[in-house]
Amino acid sequence: MSRFDEIVNRNTPEDIKYKKIEGIDDLLPMWVADMDFRSPDEVIEALVEQAKRGVFGYPEADESYDKALTGWFKRRYGWDVDPKTVLKMPGVVLGISDAICALTKENDSILIFEPLYGPIGRAVKGNGRNLVVSDLVRKGSRFEIDFDDFENKVRENNVKMLIFCNPHNPVGRVWTKEELTKVGEICLKYHMVIVCDEIHADFVYSGHKHIPFASLSEEIKKITVSCTSATKSFNIAGIQAANIIIADDTMRRAVDRYALTTGAYGLNIMGLVATRAAYTYGDKWMDELNVYLEGNIALVKSRLAGTKLKVTDTEGTYLVWIDASEMGVEDPYKFFLDRAHIKFSDGLFFSKKAGQFIRMNAACPRSIVNEALDRMLKLPEIR
Numbered sequence: 001m002s003r004f005d006e007i008v009n010r011n012t013p014e015d016i017k018y019k020k021i022e023g024i025d026d027l028l029p030m031w032v033a034d035m036d037f038r039s040p041d042e043v044i045e046a047l048v049e050q051a052k053r054g055v056f057g058y059p060e061a062d063e064s065y066d067k068a069l070t071g072w073f074k075r076r077y078g079w080d081v082d083p084k085t086v087l088k089m090p091g092v093v094l095g096i097s098d099a100i101c102a103l104t105k106e107n108d109s110i111l112i113f114e115p116l117y118g119p120i121g122r123a124v125k126g127n128g129r130n131l132v133v134s135d136l137v138r139k140g141s142r143f144e145i146d147f148d149d150f151e152n153k154v155r156e157n158n159v160k161m162l163i164f165c166n167p168h169n170p171v172g173r174v175w176t177k178e179e180l181t182k183v184g185e186i187c188l189k190y191h192m193v194i195v196c197d198e199i200h201a202d203f204v205y206s207g208h209k210h211i212p213f214a215s216l217s218e219e220i221k222k223i224t225v226s227c228t229s230a231t232k233s234f235n236i237a238g239i240q241a242a243n244i245i246i247a248d249d250t251m252r253r254a255v256d257r258y259a260l261t262t263g264a265y266g267l268n269i270m271g272l273v274a275t276r277a278a279y280t281y282g283d284k285w286m287d288e289l290n291v292y293l294e295g296n297i298a299l300v301k302s303r304l305a306g307t308k309l310k311v312t313d314t315e316g317t318y319l320v321w322i323d324a325s326e327m328g329v330e331d332p333y334k335f336f337l338d339r340a341h342i343k344f345s346d347g348l349f350f351s352k353k354a355g356q357f358i359r360m361n362a363a364c365p366r367s368i369v370n371e372a373l374d375r376m377l378k379l380p381e382i383r
């Protein structure tokens with residue numbers, strides 16, 4: 001038995017994922033991107049130890065934190081990060097929003113590839129910038145960038161910033177070196193800033209490798225804001241902590257100055273302690289988790305093969321992007337909630353063109369994945 005087979009009780013009123021839905025007693029929540037697994041023991045112990053001290057004053061990350069962080073990046077992706085270039089923030093979306101405000105002006109154009117995790121587009125529009133969308137295109141069972149469309153839109157809209165996601169939520173791509181290089185070349189050619197959301201970087205499956213965008217070349221490093229966090233990897237999203245890496249001094253100072261004006265910057269004490277423990281002791285746990293998740297994802301793919309649900313290949317993340325359009329139901333999200341009592345993420349959260357898609361979060365014990373698949377396969381509409 002794997003440690004990830006354990007059913008952890010999340011049945012508390014504070015738990016968003018497990019929030020009750022009236023009339024449904026047997027809900028399977030497979031939506032919001034956190035996991036149903038217990039965090040590594042070392043993370044739990046570090047938090048308990050901190051709590052037992054009983055003092056929760058203002059914290060500041062010291063050398064032990066820097067060492068944990070840079071050690072993780074080096075071991076996991078061969079990436080050298082200078083700790084002086086790291087801004088600590090209470091979240092990745094906040095880091096992205098601060099980068100938007102500090103590094104572009106009102107009405108500037110910012111491009112994203114859709115479908116994409118919804119709050120990113122919202123941060124662009126909410127901050128009074130012009131959102132430009134280039135749609136990812138499906139080739140077989142994976143999504144790719146339409147480079148002509150991307151470059152045309154950059155040129156036509158005088159785009160100043162690209163907000164990129166790697167690995168990509170929701171389409172599960174781990175972008176290759178060739179793809180990243182091509183994206184980077186276009187950004188260099190048009191003097192754009194790249195904000196790269198790498199929150200899913202630690203979930204990468206066989207045959208794929210996460211390449212931090214900023215590690216591609218010295219030139220790319222100078223225009224890149226890397227948004228990283230241990231929260232997805234170690235199931236600690238509720239402690240809200242992110243590390244935003246900006247090698248260029250001018251850009252980093254600008255983002256730092258902006259963050260100070262908002263009052264939302266730095267790490268909270270629990271975020272600091274948990275991140276440090278995770279990045280110090282988490283390698284083995286993370287390796288085992290990836291093997292387990294890869295098994296879950298393979299199960300989804302194989303059990304849904306031959307049905308009307310078209311399952312995208314998940315190369316990274318623990319999210320499975322599923323095209324339900326062949327079923328011919330008006331609202332697949334609602335259909336599975338009503339008929340199978342499974343709550344997926346609604347495709348519309350990621351693109352207004354993705355109403356026929358659902359996103360399944362496969363980061364739960366295998367027995368739950370099987371239960372969800374059993375329920376789905378009983379529905380005549382997917383045959």
Ligand SMILES: Cc1ncc(COP(=O)(O)O)c(C=O)c1O
Nearest residue numbers: 033091092093094117169197199
């Ligand atoms: C791609 C992506 N970025 C950011 C976030 C949220 O990060 P944070 O809670 O640190 O703002 C998520 C959460 O699902 C995500 O999938």
